[in-house]
Amino acid sequence: MQAELEKRGGTILAISVDTPAENLQVVQSQKLGFRILSDQSRAVTSSYGLLHEGGGPDGGDIPVPAMLLLRSDASVTWKHVSKMVVDRVDPSDVVAAVRAL
Amino acid sequence: MHWKLHWSERYRGAMKSSWIGLLLCLAAPVAWIATLDQPFLRRTGLAAFVLCALGLALLWQGKTKDGRKRSSVMLGLGAAVTLLLVLGGFVLTRLPAAGFSQRFASQDAKAQAFELPDQTGQSVALSGVLEKGPVLLVFYRGSW
Numbered sequence: 001m002q003a004e005l006e007k008r009g010g011t012i013l014a015i016s017v018d019t020p021a022e023n024l025q026v027v028q029s030q031k032l033g034f035r036i037l038s039d040q041s042r043a044v045t046s047s048y049g050l051l052h053e054g055g056g057p058d059g060g061d062i063p064v065p066a067m068l069l070l071r072s073d074a075s076v077t078w079k080h081v082s083k084m085v086v087d088r089v090d091p092s093d094v095v096a097a098v099r100a101l
Numbered sequence: 102m103h104w105k106l107h108w109s110e111r112y113r114g115a116m117k118s119s120w121i122g123l124l125l126c127l128a129a130p131v132a133w134i135a136t137l138d139q140p141f142l143r144r145t146g147l148a149a150f151v152l153c154a155l156g157l158a159l160l161w162q163g164k165t166k167d168g169r170k171r172s173s174v175m176l177g178l179g180a181a182v183t184l185l186l187v188l189g190g191f192v193l194t195r196l197p198a199a200g201f202s203q204r205f206a207s208q209d210a211k212a213q214a215f216e217l218p219d220q221t222g223q224s225v226a227l228s229g230v231l232e233k234g235p236v237l238l239v240f241y242r243g244s245w
Contacts, residue, residue: 009234013225015217016243023220026244037217037225044215049200050240063240064196070236074211074227077235081201085194086143094237101235
């Protein structure tokens with residue numbers, strides 16, 4: 001997925017509401033080849049319509065899992081949002097969307 | 102003597118199907134968790150509901166054959182597990198995705214600009230990354 005995207009000059013950006021230190025731990029332990037941005041204030045998550053109020057383990061506000069594929073002009077060419085907790089995107093769908101860029 | 106023996110055997114057979122039925126219902130949530138890697142089974146919970154259906158059928162059979170209160174209670178338990186699975190799988194775990202769907206409903210919807218710190222504390226602006234090419238934004242629930 002990442003290779004297909006990078007072939008086209010693309011970048012993966014993950015967004016969590018954890019602290020940069022927590023994200024650093026995830027990047028290191030999972031050996032991730034992309035950056036995780038920290039949206040602790042939830043401002044970006046809210047502006048994307050993805051805030052799940054009280055959805056966290058301790059009643060905190062956390063994002064609804066979602067992916068957006070953006071062209072260089074910020075237009076959204078493909079998107080997926082989870083409607084259920086166990087709902088996750090099929091990686092082959094993302095690869096197909098990237099190939100169609 | 103004879104009728105007593107007859108009845109106790111009849112009870113035993115009925116209780117056996119009740120127990121197996123209850124076990125199948127209790128195994129259903131485990132089956133759902135075990136099949137989370139299969140997109141179709143994860144979405145539908147099919148493995149779990151097949152087990153529930155079999156379990157409830159056996160519990161019903163046990164109840165009609167046995168007729169004692171115990172088998173009715175067991176049937177009730179099996180039904181409760183099934184109901185919890187339906188609630189847990191399709192109602193309680195529903196996510197508020199409507200806001201996102203509305204926001205990006207139109208074909209020419211654009212992603213809002215933002216600037217956030219990455220895991221090293223370095224500030225990253227979406228506009229800057231987009232200059233290099235397309236971007237896959239991944240919102241996830243975080244780690245705990």
